[in-house]
Amino acid sequence: MISFFACLALLIIGFLTYSKVAEKVFGPDDRKPPALTMTDGSDYVPMGTPRIFLIQLLNIAGLGPIFGALAGACWGPSVFLWITFGTLLGGGIHDYMVGMMSMRHKGASVSELTGTYLGNTMKQVMRVFSVILLVLVGVAFSTGPANLLAMLTPDILNSRFWLAVVLIYYFIATFVPIDKVIGKIYPFFGICLIVMALGVGGAILFKGYHIPEITLSNLHPSGNPIWPTMFISVACGAISGFHATQSPLMARCLTNEKDGRKVFYGAMVAEGVIALIWAAAGVAFYDGTGGLLTALGNGQSSVVYEICFKLLGPVGAVIAMIGVIACPISSADTAYRSARLTLADWFQLDQKPVKNRLILTIPLLAVGSILTQFDVQIVWRYFSWSNQTLAMIALWSASVYLFQRKRFYWITVVPATFMSAVSFTYILIAKEGFQLSTGIAYPAGILFAAACFGVFVYTCILGKGKDTPNVSEEEKATA
Template sequence: MISFLLCLAILIVGYFVYGKIVDNTFGPDDRETPAVRINDGVDYVVMPQWKLFLVQLLNIAGLGPIFGAMQGALWGPVVFLWITFGTIFAGGVHDYFSGMMSERNDGASIAEITGKYLGPVMQNVMRVFSVVLLIMVGTVFAVGPAGLIVELCSQSGASGVLTSLLFWLIIILVYYFIATFISIDAVIGKIYPIFGICLIIMAIGVIFGIFTNPAYTIPEIWDHFGSMHPSGTPIWSFMFITVACGAISGFHSTQSPLMARCMKSEKQGHFVFYGAMVCEGVIALIWAAAGCSLYEVTGGLNTGLAEALAMGQSKAIYDVCSKTMGGVGIALAMIGVVVCPITSGDTAFRSARLTLADWFKIDQDSYANRLKLCIPVL
């Protein structure tokens, strides 16, 4: 438990110390931001700082720091080091500069920023790569939640249309179309803060449940520095890829421009971009701790966690929440495993629209121009 608390403290101190160094390196000033200067009422909309933070957190997180961290816990508490230092020195820096470079370039997508600094060849590579990957992400986070809802309905005894995968897939895609098409503050700006708070509360509830239950003990890094993976999978580089969203993820660079278009001041960047990544790191650290402490260890290997994950990641989340928070935890888990991936899917499609709009220089302030991109993308 000492190593967990140390890593948690390092993450918090890292936000104030190294995060400030990163902020000073960029040098935010009082210049007029794209949200103020352009303000088209659709993608460029000024939002309050607290809302920017929570929307950014949901944009970049979803279930990434939960699924990835639980899988990463298979290697044991050594995963705490990757989450902690990866967040401070890699993820936070990556997300901050992705957002702030976009902010300095009229809220441009990451592909356009790449073109400015690395030339037209890399710009076109990033354009194609970004759009294809964003649509793939959106597709996964449409089919996945639809399947989870069907599973929940089946477990509750429902039948008929409520257990139809196609029905829920259509419902989710209709929502995605709405969230991609209309103003960012009309849907995303209103519901994301609520779900962001739920994500944070779920993590707090999990760690509180671990601390208050004497049956659960978070192992120390120095006692289990080697790999505890039951399959013998090496730490390098599999653990780093598995826990990508809890330390550094390229997907975040496609999401940060969404909030870069909604900032009233450049000086909000430290809290919004670096701060949201540190918050995601804290959430990942907590879920990794849950994976390391709640399940049986056999012969120095995390066999109990492997068995839980083999039943399905969603069921593993239910199990953790149930063990640490009881009935309240199950309710939060149901919200988390359904809503969190949806909040990554809709912004993935929205980012795809904006990337295409920047690519083909199509203004998005008219309904007709947005429909030209929304319809083929969805």
């Protein structure tokens, strides 16, 4: 239990200290942000910072810090270390830099930011990559909530009925101004997510459950290697590329650059705390990794429901059902919205006119509704890998951004190099990848990370890159 509290303290201290280091490195100032200079009543809508914080938390979290933390806890309390340091050194830096870069570039999506700093080829790759990833998130989080709602209502309201309702909601949330639906209901569900985590954490502590101390031993019952599988499995609880698609949404609503630390870095730390609580609850409630892995065999939603119900009673059951229904829906609707904005940036289509929003929203939801009729689990298996690969690319983009402005770029270069090794090693050993042995995958992952680092050094530090984008005159004047 000492380990758990030590990691919790580190997360809090890290936010109070390291986030300020990140802020100093980036250098926010008093310039007017896009929310004030480009207000359109649709996506660029000024909102208060506390409200934006709760929206950002739900945007990036959903069930990610719960499901991912429970999966990561199957390796034992060593996951506490990854959640803590991954959040502070990786996820917080990633989310903050992408969000702030987006504010400096008129609320640009991550694909456009990538193109600005890694070149046109990477921009085209990221455009396609991002849209596919976001639509898959929308599809995956459509049928699950629909099935759960069907279980809780009369037979006449079957899963097809609720799927139609969910898709109609997605259309509305994707299409209407961000402050009309997302801005009104997300803060409430963000509070629910926090309350659920605090309730579970408090019950674990006060009802005498044993939270084991950290050990670096691999405690996974199936013997799955910690590196890099655990680092991929936790995802949203430590660092997630999906966050890079979400932060620009709030970058278009923040009214002060200096609030970026609280929103982008702060929401990531809050997610890390939630993940830490659920990881501890998983190993404590099921008395070890063996019991947890067995329980997860019945589905992650059932594990969440069981823990909440037995620890918190009927109230906990209600909170759990709100979580496993509302949280995935919140991930999906902002995924579709991010996809719309990515396409809008791609085709330079102004989203203030209603007609232009419909031009993108209708096809996106049409494709999403068609895909819900198929088994997308085979494709979805690649989500975890593609998610962390996106984080890797976003961090390298931020590294070039900082280098060009003569800022301390090592704050992003180190986690970018680390995530390069994680992503490449995973796809080499994973079942959905090349299924190579660790004897081959581990050295190859290290070599790939070294190669990425070498390209950065050669292109930026040594100044050998012919196609390295230059800082705009406007940015030079304000850097």
